[in-house]
Amino acid sequence: MSAVAVRDLDLDLDSFEGPFDLLLTLVLKDELELADVEVAGVVAAFVERLAERASPDLEACGEFLVLMAALLELKARGLFPDEDELAFDDLDPEEAAGELAERLALYRRFKAAAAWLEERLAAESDRYFRLGPAPLAPVPERPLAPQDPVALASALRQLAADPPAPSLSHLELRFPPVSLFLDRFRAVLSRRRQFVFDREVDSLSRVEQAVAFLALLELRKVGEIKLGQPAPFEPITVWSAS
Amino acid sequence: MTGALRLVENPVDRLARTLEALLVIASSPLSIEELAAASEDETERVETALGLIASRYREGRSGIVLEHVAGGYAFRAAREAAEACARLVERPVQRGLSQAALETLAVVAYLGPVSRPEIAKIRGVAADSAVAGLVERGLIAEAGRESDGGAVRYRATPLFERVFGLSGLSELPRLDDLAEGSEELRSRLEEVAGRRGA
Known part of the structure; x- marks a missing residue:
């Protein structure tokens, strides 16, 4: 299939019957409402013609795609007349047809320019020349502005000084010693036979409460106290084992 | 002496x-x-x-x-x-230039500096691959942006001129001389339509 065959593509649509280039012309002359044309039908006809060939003609496909893209854009503009975009509002069918023709003409010019380049390249195929990186040029000197030696020494001294150690205090967890709570609980039990653990540590931080609980377990391990809890998560009561 | x-x-x-x-x-x-x-x-x-x-x-x-x-x-x-x-010697720069590459090259040579969206608008297809290939060959190069943060623009390089044997871009033929304009295209299509209608 050649590029000419794209324009000669026979169409048998509900709204149009004839060659593709006639359809294009009628649309350009605004004698055929593009909104009524089944673009999918045009594509189907082209694909059928393409399938008849052993190998696809990429040039024909390219031209067809460009034409269909332009037609689809025109059709979209016709189907959505209330589109907010100013460019669409201002575009009447005549302008749209003109724009389509301009785009096609512009593309054809560059296609022709590409063909000229291809011919030129073929004509110059017997021109051989050296290719490579640019030769090394002398590196230009970059003189420094006048500097004060005292200011330079001062800057170097500042750079040479050890920077202050960063503070990590906000990252540290402060654990009180377990012995602190061992002594505290022993003192409480020497005054009272029992106490409620939760009340005793209520005013402490979570870390201190955890250490206090370790002290409690330690006292239980050595048999100095007895523990009681009516149910899980209920207050823990502590008795002196003696 | x-x-x-x-x-x-x-x-x-x-x-x-x-x-x-x-x-x-x-x-x-x-x-x-x-x-x-x-x-x-x-x-x-x-x-x-x-x-x-x-x-x-x-x-x-x-x-x-x-x-x-x-x-x-x-x-x-x-x-x-x-x-x-x-x-x-091999000549990888000019070997195997596709139709898409030649069309993209033509757009850049005539309109450069030009961005990829502008190339795509003219050709009707995305130009990313063709542009990347031409940059790799050294036939086109970046030439700034459309605006701050805008699309990158491309221009033809001296290597392009050398490969195609041009003393400069001004040696390219005029675009108008290469193909008919939009008015001529419309007239021709309308003429064809008139013949078919007759």
């Missing part, structure tokens, strides 16, 4: 030899200004010396030919040696 008779040396001859040396070591064309700066001579004398070199290094007389290309002067191989050159 001592010893054998010595011919008086033409000063332009001496400059021509210097320019020959500069052109031999250069891998891209050198402008008259570049040659004048490197040889520390006047541009008018450089032009005269180049004329002398061109008469010595020309097709049919030498295996090396001086050509005016890509806005400068460069040596290339004589065309009669092309087959031997082809057996020796």
Whole structure:
């Protein structure tokens, strides 16, 4: 299939019957409402013609795609007349047809320019020349502005000084010693036979409460106290084992 | 004067030899200004010396030919040696340029600096792959952006001019001469429609 065959593509649509280039012309002359044309039908006809060939003609496909893209854009503009975009509002069918023709003409010019380049390249195929990186040029000197030696020494001294150690205090967890709570609980039990653990540590931080609980377990391990809890998560009561 | 008779040396001859040396070591064309700066001579004398070199290094007389290309002067191989050159070296820059690449190259050469969206608008298809391939070959190069943060724009390189044997982009044919304009296209289509309607 050649590029000419794209324009000669026979169409048998509900709204149009004839060659593709006639359809294009009628649309350009605004004698055929593009909104009524089944673009999918045009594509189907082209694909059928393409399938008849052993190998696809990429040039024909390219031209067809460009034409269909332009037609689809025109059709979209016709189907959505209330589109907010100013460019669409201002575009009447005549302008749209003109724009389509301009785009096609512009593309054809560059296609022709590409063909000229291809011919030129073929004509110059017997021109051989050296290719490579640019030769090394002398590196230009970059003189420094006048500097004060005292200011330079001062800057170097500042750079040479050890920077202050960063503070990590906000990252540290402060654990009180377990012995602190061992002594505290022993003192409480020497005054009272029992106490409620939760009340005793209520005013402490979570870390201190955890250490206090370790002290409690330690006292239980050595048999100095007895523990009681009516149910899980209920207050823990502590008795002196003696 | 001592010893054998010595011919008086033409000063332009001496400059021509210097320019020959500069052109031999250069891998891209050198402008008259570049040659004048490197040889520390006047541009008018450089032009005269180049004329002398061109008469010595020309097709049919030498295996090396001086050509005016890509806005400068460069040596290339004589065309009669092309087959031997082809057996020796590859030419990856110009080999296998696709239709898409040639069309993209044409848009950049004529309209550059031009962005990928602008190329895509003209060709009707995305130009990313073709642009990337041409940049890799060195035929086009980035030339700034449309605006701050806008799309990158591309221009044809001196290598493009050299590969296509152009002394400059102005040597490209006028676009209007290559294909019919929109009015002509519409008229022709309408004429075809009229014939079919008749």
